[in-house]
Amino acid sequence: MMNTELTRKLNIEYPILQAPMAGGPTTPDLVAAVSNAGGLGSLGAGYLSAEQIRNAIREIKQRTDRPFGVNLFVPEQPSTPEDTIANMNDYLNKYRMEVGIAPSTSIPKFVESFEEQVQAVLEGYVSVFSFTFGIPSHDVIQSMKQQGMFVVGTATTVDEAIALEAAGVDAVVAQGSEAGGHRGSFLPSTADALIGTMALVPQVVDHVSVPVIASGGIMDGRGLVASLALGASAVQMGTAFLASIESGAHAVHKQKILSSKEDSTEVTNFYSGKAARGILTDFMKNMHFYEGTIPAYPIQNALTRDIRQAASKVGNPEYMSLWAGQGLRLSQDQSASEIVKQTLDQAYLLIKSMGNLRE
Numbered sequence: 431m432m433n434t435e436l437t438r439k440l441n442i443e444y445p446i447l448q449a450p451m452a453g454g455p456t457t458p459d460l461v462a463a464v465s466n467a468g469g470l471g472s473l474g475a476g477y478l479s480a481e482q483i484r485n486a487i488r489e490i491k492q493r494t495d496r497p498f499g500v501n502l503f504v505p506e507q508p509s510t511p512e513d514t515i516a517n518m519n520d521y522l523n524k525y526r527m528e529v530g531i532a533p534s535t536s537i538p539k540f541v542e543s544f545e546e547q548v549q550a551v552l553e554g555y556v557s558v559f560s561f562t563f564g565i566p567s568h569d570v571i572q573s574m575k576q577q578g579m580f581v582v583g584t585a586t587t588v589d590e591a592i593a594l595e596a597a598g599v600d601a602v603v604a605q606g607s608e609a610g611g612h613r614g615s616f617l618p619s620t621a622d623a624l625i626g627t628m629a630l631v632p633q634v635v636d637h638v639s640v641p642v643i644a645s646g647g648i649m650d651g652r653g654l655v656a657s658l659a660l661g662a663s664a665v666q667m668g669t670a671f672l673a674s675i676e677s678g679a680h681a682v683h684k685q686k687i688l689s690s691k692e693d694s695t696e697v698t699n700f701y702s703g704k705a706a707r708g709i710l711t712d713f714m715k716n717m718h719f720y721e722g723t724i725p726a727y728p729i730q731n732a733l734t735r736d737i738r739q740a741a742s743k744v745g746n747p748e749y750m751s752l753w754a755g756q757g758l759r760l761s762q763d764q765s766a767s768e769i770v771k772q773t774l775d776q777a778y779l780l781i782k783s784m785g786n787l788r789e
């Protein structure tokens with residue numbers, strides 16, 4: 431056991447949360463393996479339909495009777511002009527050619543219905559509901575809480591954490607700039623905020639009274655102990671689990687993570703219209719030459735989807751989104767339970783040896 435306010439509230443053994451990762455990595459096997467190992471697994475359901483969410487929840491429950499979470503994206507209604515979208519769609523045709531697919535003539539569907547996704551989560555009776563990209567309505571937060579769910583929001587600045595606490599969340603993820611994947615930033619003034627985990631966590635801890643979950647660049651027991659020292663009640667690790675055996679990340683994505691270095695990632699909005707950290711690809715390099723405006727999320731995400739999918743099919747990493755955090759050099763292709771166990775073993779050893787520091 432490693433007791434913190436959060437482990438007590440969530441009824442889990444260890445303050446290790448596996449980050450929800452939409453787009454395939456967080457398979458029912460991964461979520462259940464982390465929960466069964468005493469941490470908290472979490473399904474990244476942002477891109478799933480209500481039916482897919484119901485199925486995934488059922489599959490997770492077949493594999494574990496421990497608590498786990500489901501994560502959704504708070505929807506945004508961007509007001510990108512039609513011609514900005516059309517120009518980008520035309521421009522992307524040269525990449526479609528590169529990956530061997532036909533030019534696009536129509537604009538695809540942007541997102542799944544948030545209301546239907548919420549309904550599927552409510553019906554799933556899961557322990558934790560987490561979200562990113564904003565704050566859902568009062569009604570959504572309250573209905574999750576009435577169902578007995580523990581509600582977690584994502585902040586990248588102190589102001590966002592304060593806004594989340596005021597909206598009634600039970601805990602806040604403090605997502606530092608090292609983090610892989612999309613930035614959870616949602617206040618206009620913080621769109622470009624890139625505060626590192628080391629600086630962000632203690633400042634958030636000082637300004638909210640709910641438990642804080644440190645996220646971004648935490649890969650092992652050292653990161654766990656450091657986060658607890660900064661006042662966090664748990665860690666949320668994404669990249670550390672991305673290359674795990676149970677992860678559903680593409681084999682090429684896993685291989686890239688295992689062979690890349692701490693300076694291999696960049697924050698880009700070229701794939702989705704929203705800032706996200708991933709391993710630098712030819713697509714990211716080439717898109718710098720685009721002179722127009724990048725449509726906002728989720729429009730750009732929908733426009734590049736066919737390119738990313740075609741690249742995945744043939745295993746061409748240069749046109750895939752290879753989300754990963756700055757700690758990627760510490761990744762290992764182990765099972766999820768080994769990652770949880772090693773993280774804990776290392777943390778216990780560290781805590782013990784730190785007890786000798788004053789001698």
Ligand SMILES: Cc1cc2nc3c(=O)[nH]c(=O)nc-3n(C[C@H](O)[C@H](O)[C@H](O)COP(=O)(O)O)c2cc1C
Nearest residue numbers: 449451452474562609610611646647668669753755
């Ligand atoms: C591939 C990938 C997908 C992600 N998808 C989500 C998501 O769906 N929802 C979410 O709240 N965070 C998502 N994140 C961010 C994580 O919650 C977390 O902040 C991040 O992984 C922490 O940094 P680390 O990767 O260095 O551990 C994603 C991260 C990655 C790497």
